[in-house]
Amino acid sequence: QLSLGQVLEYSGEVRRAILDYEHVWSYRRSTLGPDNPMAVWAQCAMVSGYRKLRRYEDAEKAVVEVIDSRTRTLGPRTASTVDAIIQRLVLYLDSERFLEALEMAEFILDGNLVEQWFERTCQVEHVRALLEVFTGNIADAINILEASVDEALKRNEKGRVRSILWVRLDLATLLRRKGRDDDALMLFDDIVTRIITESKTIMPVSTWEITQSPHDLQIAEEALRLVREIKTYEAEVLLKRNKLKWARQEDFWILEGYPPADTGWMKRP
DSSP, X not given: OHHHHHHHHHTTOHHHHHHHHHHHHHHHHHHHOTTOHHHHHHHHHHHHHHHHTTOHHHHHHHHHHHHHHHHHHTOTTSHHHHHHHHHHHHHHHHTTOHHHHHHHHHHHHHTTSSTTOHHHHHHHHHHHHHHHHHTTOHHHHHHHHHHHHHHXXXXXXXXXXXXXXXXXXXXXXXXXXXXXXXXXXXXXXXXXXXXXXXXXXXXOEEEEEEOOOHHHHHHHHHHHXXXXXXXXHHHHXXXXXXXXXXXXXGGGOOOOOSSOOOTTSSOOO
């Protein structure tokens, strides 16, 4: 039921997802207590759903309870606890509690709570950059996001960091505000591949090659923005119409999280 809730949430059916989360949370809590791991996981998922529906007070109440429970039972530095703290960070961003969000981001980074998980680091840095945008420091925001993209390239993190895709989109938006259109377009290199049909045999054989043409980079960005808007079908149609395909479907996989913060769905620059 929790898995079904996740599928529904990431498909945009947030209200239906919350019903699943709340059912699991209520049942496990009543039978096994408020610190039952599955009950707490469901409650943390509820935070995400409440935030997306702008039920900020409900989200705040739930996330405080989750962090308290996980800190007491698992410790303050475990992945589960850190994910809940990042959920709270994104909640503060969306509800425009920018000062509190900035303090929390600094607490996470200065306390090295995410240093062992690159994707979680990307999420926190992404929020920190957006906070700079909303407080009038676009140049600093660009520097933060560029550093995340550069680090991902240095690590050769292909197909393993979903959150960096959303970083690229917001960075492109900010670069264009500064007139750096070419730099913005290059952020979408190596995301799609072009289908080339060879007719040397009786039956055509499709092969793939990485492309860097401006047209294909533009289509890659447009398709990625559609995915972020939960329009995956429209994105596939766009790619197919232009004889393109995602270079790695696994770029979009959600690899871990208890549950992870959905930084694809949060306040944007």
